[in-house]
Amino acid sequence: MKILLIQPSGAIHRFRVGSFPKSLRYAPLTITTLAALVPPDVEAQVEVVDEGVQLVDFEARPDLVGITIITGTSKRGYAIADHFRRRGIPVVIGGVHATLTPDEAAQHADCVVTGFGEETWPQLLRDFKAGKMQKRYAAFRPPSFKGYPHARRDLLKKDGYVTTATVWATRGCLNECDFCSIPATWGQSFYRRPPEDVCAEIAALPGNEFILVDPSPMEDPPYAKDLFREVRKLGKKWFGLSTTKIGKDPELMKIVGESGCKGLLIGFESVNQMSIGDIGKDHNTVGFYLDLVKQMHDHGIGCQACFVFGLDEDRLDVFKRTVDFCDRAHVDLPRFSTYTPFPGTAAFRKLDAQKRIITYDWGLYDVEHVVVEPMRMTSDQLRDGLHWAWNQAYRPASIARRLLGSRTSTLFAIPLNLGYRAYAQRLPEMSDRVLLDDVNEGIPAA
Numbered sequence: 001m002k003i004l005l006i007q008p009s010g011a012i013h014r015f016r017v018g019s020f021p022k023s024l025r026y027a028p029l030t031i032t033t034l035a036a037l038v039p040p041d042v043e044a045q046v047e048v049v050d051e052g053v054q055l056v057d058f059e060a061r062p063d064l065v066g067i068t069i070i071t072g073t074s075k076r077g078y079a080i081a082d083h084f085r086r087r088g089i090p091v092v093i094g095g096v097h098a099t100l101t102p103d104e105a106a107q108h109a110d111c112v113v114t115g116f117g118e119e120t121w122p123q124l125l126r127d128f129k130a131g132k133m134q135k136r137y138a139a140f141r142p143p144s145f146k147g148y149p150h151a152r153r154d155l156l157k158k159d160g161y162v163t164t165a166t167v168w169a170t171r172g173c174l175n176e177c178d179f180c181s182i183p184a185t186w187g188q189s190f191y192r193r194p195p196e197d198v199c200a201e202i203a204a205l206p207g208n209e210f211i212l213v214d215p216s217p218m219e220d221p222p223y224a225k226d227l228f229r230e231v232r233k234l235g236k237k238w239f240g241l242s243t244t245k246i247g248k249d250p251e252l253m254k255i256v257g258e259s260g261c262k263g264l265l266i267g268f269e270s271v272n273q274m275s276i277g278d279i280g281k282d283h284n285t286v287g288f289y290l291d292l293v294k295q296m297h298d299h300g301i302g303c304q305a306c307f308v309f310g311l312d313e314d315r316l317d318v319f320k321r322t323v324d325f326c327d328r329a330h331v332d333l334p335r336f337s338t339y340t341p342f343p344g345t346a347a348f349r350k351l352d353a354q355k356r357i358i359t360y361d362w363g364l365y366d367v368e369h370v371v372v373e374p375m376r377m378t379s380d381q382l383r384d385g386l387h388w389a390w391n392q393a394y395r396p397a398s399i400a401r402r403l404l405g406s407r408t409s410t411l412f413a414i415p416l417n418l419g420y421r422a423y424a425q426r427l428p429e430m431s432d433r434v435l436l437d438d439v440n441e442g443i444p445a446a
C-alpha cells in the first residue's frame with residue numbers, strides 16, 4: 001500500500017510562492033509522526049510532503065492520501081484533497097482544524113480523523129486495507145505515550161530546513177486563553193511523555209541542537225524539572241516554548257538554563273493589563289515582564305516575545321508602546337500578530353455573537369491578516385500598525401540595541417533577527433499575495 005502524507009501551506013509559507021526564509025523554517029512533526037505511527041502489518045510505503053519546502057506531485061497515484069490541516073492551511077488542504085478525490089484516490093483529513101470543524105472537512109474527505117491519531121490512524125489503515133474504512137474516527141484521550149515511535153525524519157526533504165531536529169514531550173495546555181486553538185481542540189488537558197523516552201529520541205538526533213515544539217511544557221513544573229535535568233545530561237542546546245509562569249519559579253528557570261536552553265518563545269500577548277484580562281491569560285502580569293526577560297537573560301536564555309494587536313483595549317499607541325517595550329527589555333526576537341478568532345475558541349464565539357468577524361475566509365487566518373473589526377481603531381490602522389511594528393522592531397539599530405542588551409548567544413540570534421527582518425520587509429507584499437492566493441495553484445485543472 002502507498003500512503004502520501006501532505007502538510008499543505010498557506011501562500012506566505014508555500015514553496016516557490018511564499019518567501020518565508022529558510023532560517024526560520026524547522027521541520028514539521030505532524031506528518032513525520034503519522035508516518036511513524038503506520039503499523040508494520042499494513043505493509044505500507046510512506047511518502048511525506050511539506051508544501052513549505054517542496055511541491056506536491058499532483059500526478060502521483062498513492063492508494064491513500066492523508067492531509068493535516070490547521071485553519072490557515074485548510075483551504076489549500078481542501079483543494080489538494082478535491083484534486084486527489086477527483087482522480088479516485090481516497091483522502092483522509094485530520095489535525096487541529098479538522099477537529100474543530102469536522103463537518104466542513106468531511107465535504108472534502110472520505111474520512112475525517114478528529115483528536116489524537118495515535119490509535120485511530122493505525123486502526124483506520126487496517127480498516128482501509130480490509131476495505132472497510134469508516135467516515136469518522138475520533139479520540140479525545142491519547143493512549144500512554146510510553147515507548148512512542150520516533151518521528152520519521154528520514155522521509156523529509158532535509159535541505160529545506162534550518163533543522164530537522166524537532167521533538168515533542170507533552171501535548172495540550174492547562175490554560176484557556178480565549179484565542180487559542182489548543183484548549184479548544186484538546187480541552188484543558190496536559191499529557192506527558194516519559195522524560196527518558198524524550199531524551200532517547202533527542203540523543204538519536206543528529207547535531208548538537210534541537211527544538212522542543214510543545215506549546216507549554218512548563219505547565220507541570222515537577223515534570224518539567226525532571227525532563228530538563230535529564231536533557232542537561234545530553235549536553236545539547238535547545239529552543240522551545242513556555243508561558244510567563246517560568247519567571248515565578250526560580251528553580252525551574254535555573255534548571256532550564258542549565259539544561260542548554262538558548263531561547264524560549266513566550267506569549268506576552270499585550271503590554272495592556274486590561275487586554276490580558278480580556279483574553280483570559282491571567283497568569284501574565286505586565287508589570288513583571290521586564291523582570292522575566294532579565295531573569296531569562298541572566299540564565300543565558302534568549303527571549304522570543306509574542307504580542308497580539310487588535311485586542312479590545314488596544315488604542316493607536318499600542319504599537320509604539322510594544323516596540324518600545326521590546327527595545328527596553330532587550331527582547332531577542334519580537335513577534336507580532338493580529339487577534340485571530342480560530343473556530344471553536346471562546347474568542348470566535350464572542351466576536352461572532354458581536355458580529356465583528358470581518359471574514360470567514362480561513363486562508364486569512366494566518367495571524368498576520370485583520371479578520372476582526374477592532375474596537376478602538378479601524379482595521380486599516382490595525383494592519384498598518386502591525387506592519388509598522390514589525391519594521392520598526394527589525395531596523396538594524398533596534399536589532400543591535402536589543403541584542404547588545406540581551407547578552408545571550410548572538411550565534412543564534414543574529415541569523416534569526418536577519419530572517420525576521422527579511423520577513424518584516426516583505427510582510428505587506430506577502431499579505432496582499434495571500435489575499436490574491438489561488439488555492440488551486442499548481443493543481444491541474446479538473
Ligand code: B12
Pocket residue numbers: 007008009010013026027028029030033034052066067068069070071072073092093094095096097113115116117118121168171172180181182213214215337342343365366367
Ligand atoms: C510546531 C508548531 C508549528 C511549527 C510547525 C508546524 C507544523 N504544522 O508542524 C511552525 C513554527 C512552522 C508553526 C507555524 C505556525 N503555526 Co503552529 N504549531 C505548532 C505546534 C506548537 C505543535 C504542532 C505539532 O507538531 N504537534 C505534534 C504533532 C504530533 O501533533 P499534531 O500536529 O496535533 O498531530 C496529531 C493529531 O492532531 C492528529 N493529526 C493531525 N493531523 C492529522 C492528519 C491525519 C490524516 C490524521 C489521521 C491525524 C492527524 O494525529 C497526530 C498524532 O496525535 C501547534 C500546537 C499543537 N499542539 O498543535 C501549533 C499550532 C498548530 N500552530 C498554530 C498557528 C496559528 C501557527 C501559525 C499561523 C503561527 C504564525 N505566527 O505564523 C504558523 C502557520 C504555519 C503554516 N504552515 O501555515 C495554531 C493553529 C491554530 C489553528 N486553528 O489554525 C496551533 C494549534 C497553536 C495554537 N496556539 O493555537 N507551528
Ligand code: SF4
Pocket residue numbers: 173174175176177180181182183215216243267
Ligand atoms: S498558555 Fe499558550 S498554549 Fe496555553 S492556552 Fe494560552 S496561548 Fe494556548
